Amino acid sequence: MIIVTTNVIVHWRGDNPDNTLQQLRGGQEYEPAQRFLFQMAGSIVNRNSAQVLADMRAMPEWSRRYFYIVDSHNEDLLGRPLPEGVQYLIPKISPSHPFNKVVGDSHKTWGRHVTLNDGKSLKVFTISSGQGAKTSGDIVWQLFINNIWPLLLASILVSGTACFFLARHFAHGLSTLQKATRSIAKGDLSVRISQRFNNRRDEIASLAHDFDHMTERLQRAMAEQKRLIKDVSHELRTPLARLQVALALAQQRSTGEVDRELARIKQAADYLNDVITDILALPVLDDGGWTLDDTTDVVALLRALDESLQPEAARSHITLRLQLPVEEALLPTHGNMLYGVFDNVTRNAMRYTPAGGTITTELSLTDSAYQIQIKDTGPGVAADQLSDIFQPFYRTDQARDRESGGYGLGLAIAQRTTALHGGHIVAENRSEGGLCVTISLPYQADGKAIDA
DSSP states (O other): OHHHHHHHHHHHHTOSHHHHHHHHTTTOOOOHHHHHHHHHHHHHTTSOHHHHHHHHHHSOHHHHTTEEEEOTTSOBTTOOOOOHHHHHHGGGOBTTBOEEEEEOSSEEEEEEEEEOTTSOEEEEEEEEEOSTTSOOOOHHHHHHHHHHHHHHHHHHHHHHHHHHHHHHHHHHHHHHHHHHHHHHHTTOTTOOOGGGGTTOOSHHHHHHHHHHHHHHHHHHHHHHHHHHHHHHHHHHHHHHHHHHHHHHHHHHHOOSSSHHHHHHHHHHHHHHHHHHHHHHHSOSSSSTTOOOOEEEEHHHHHHHHHHHHHHHHHHTTOEEEEEOSEEEEEEEESTTHHHHHHHHHHHHHHHHSOTTOEEEEEEEEOSSEEEEEEEOOSOOOOGGGTTGGGSTTOOSOTTSOHHHHOOSOHHHHHHHHHHHTTOEEEEEEOTTSSEEEEEEEEOOTTOOEEEO
8 A cells, every 4th residue: 555555656657758748848837648749749850760660669559549659741650540640640740830639529639849860750640539629648647657557566465474473473362461461350360371472572572471470470479368368367367256156155154135235246246157168169269179070950959948048038039040941950060069159149249139039040042051040030231340349358249238238248159159150140130020040050061962
């Protein structure tokens, strides 16, 4: 584009000998055929007849149709038949009247008498298309395009190829950085890319080394932060246990005067114990140190969970429903981790489902995964907060008290545990009202699903 644009601008601005000719003639504007005539006359005036003939024969065939050079016998030097406009102008051009033109219905013809350096006289004619007195087609532009396009094509091919490989060279590095950035955005801080740029010494390679340094420090900081939270939680358990024992003794010995205050202290202690328990349940590392060395039946697990939650749901006047199309759905797991996933999501749904509402747990199969959808009839979640509810300690309504709103770890545990199983969990609002949490868990090739 740069090459083509530059050549076009140069031509249209007239930064060529033709522009100099125009300036010498006082800036007068000439039609294209007339400018072409002046250029030809200026080129042959210092040559002899043999040289002019040789030059004409050397010119490409497509360029010859724009001009004719007639000798003293009124014949074209190349023996071509003369057009009507040329025949009309031949007798009207002489040394005493060296210039003339004729405007026809479809062509304009310009003629000029020229004396060569060997003393012979020639008549030069240029022809261009045009209607009546209207401006004719730009012969100079047509000649420019026909002459320049092979050079332009070669330039474009060479520069285009060089630019392609250069762009590909840089784009490959940027693509690697982009993929690594996306991996980090998904929580994988173990990504390293500098080794892929060992053969490069440019800015992209330097950026890759800085990127690895950043992710390494970030990974270390995150791991230290998680370990610190775990260690602090462990250390808090001992004094908390002592506090709960002392509180129980105080309640036994109380005469009733401070029962209300002791109940509040017990509620706060129980809340703190629950928070510590859930913090300890969060995986410390991305893989949590877990290995999926066990197998569980998701159908049996969902049925057991439903049975354990029925009394609590009845007290809240909430209906729990199960939709299980298979009798058995085996998944690799570690211990009883998946039970906590479904328990946390279901309890979260029960917390926000009003009395008389319904919570439906539905199991379905895809080509490579089991999908468990837990749907409630609660108020749902704001669209811009659907992904935030899986962050630790995040609560959609900061004004809720701890007793009704929870403390924001249940869904975070469910999300991380699902990720450790190679699956994912998403939440979306239902069109009929309420929230739907979908848990996708991939099963192995030997996983079984027996129709009911």
